[in-house]
Amino acid sequence: xxxxxxxxxxxxxxxxxxxSKNIKEANQIINKIENYRKIxxxxxxxxxxxxxxxxxxxxxYYKKIDSSNYIIWIQAESSIGESKIYYSDTQKWxxxxxxx
Numbered sequence: 001x002x003x004x005x006x007x008x009x010x011x012x013x014x015x016x017x018x019x020s021k022n023i024k025e026a027n028q029i030i031n032k033i034e035n036y037r038k039i040x041x042x043x044x045x046x047x048x049x050x051x052x053x054x055x056x057x058x059x060x061y062y063k064k065i066d067s068s069n070y071i072i073w074i075q076a077e078s079s080i081g082e083s084k085i086y087y088s089d090t091q092k093w094x095x096x097x098x099x100x
Contacts, residue, residue: 022059022074023084023093029060030072030086043070043088073097 032050037043047054047062054062064070065088072086085094 026060026072026074026084026086029062030088033062033070033072033088043068
């Protein structure tokens with residue numbers, strides 16, 4: 001039983017540290033997007049425009065919603081967690097995608 005609890009704690013710590021690292025990276029990208037917006041008076045069409053290489057593997061993803069709004073998301077590190085989504089309209093991180 002102690003081994004089981006230890007493994008759960010270790011798994012949780014690993015997920016949290018990976019998620020924290022990804023959120024830190026995502027926040028740096030958000031700062032670059034906002035600097036781009038300040039200089040160009042628009043948001044970029046993709047991350048390449050701000051010098052960030054986009055990959056299908058992530059861990060950070062970007063989507064331009066309209067001319068002034070975007071989302072940044074990081075996928076959960078496991079199937080038990082939800083993605084963390086940053087919405088530029090509220091400038092806040094939320095758990096999972098919004099309902100339409």
